[in-house]
Amino acid sequence: MPTYTIAELAREFDVTARAIRFYEDQGLLSPxxxxxxxxxxxxxxxxxxxxxxTLRGKRMGLTLSEIKTIVDMYESPKDTVAQMNRFLGALAHQRETLEQQREDIEMALAEIGAHEEECKRLLAEATAP
Structure with a gap:
């Protein structure tokens, strides 16, 4: 079975050794x-x-406790109804969060666009002969 050093994992996943030790402290890793x-x-x-x-979960915006729950479920039998319901709940919650963030971003981009257009209009008026 292959083994890895902290430096090898840090380099492979482009994270710091400190981050890996933090995930260990949180119970996500147990070298x-x-x-x-x-x-x-x-x-x-x-x-x-x-x-x-863990890193995939972080990119999805999950909390470390949510990641730990999901990763722990990954290692246990996947045929229990309670586990599947808990996993579906975590996914639904994250989907709601991401959809709200997307809506917020779209609104912010629309506001920026409106301000850009107004600035361009004012600049055109100020520089018109």
Whole structure:
């Protein structure tokens, strides 16, 4: 089974070692320890997958607790009704959040467009002969 160092994972996923240690503190990763005094972290393929899913969840705008719930479900049997309902609930909540953000962005862009047009109109009037 392949193993990874914190530096290898940081480089592969373009995150800092500090971020990886933070995800470990949050219970998302659980590397084994090796070396003198157990100072070296050794990450397994499981940890790599969990980091990949964590970063994907962050890009989707999920909180770390939501990510942890989903990632933990990923590793458990997927045929329980309670787990599937909880997962669907998390997805529905995130969809609502993202749709509201999209609406807010569209409104902000429309306002910016209106201000740009007004500025262009005023500039044209100010520079007209």
């Amino acid at each position: 084994s320890r090796e070396g003198v005094g157990g100072r070296s972290r050794v990450y397994t393929a499981r940890d790599r997958t969990r980091l990949k899913l």
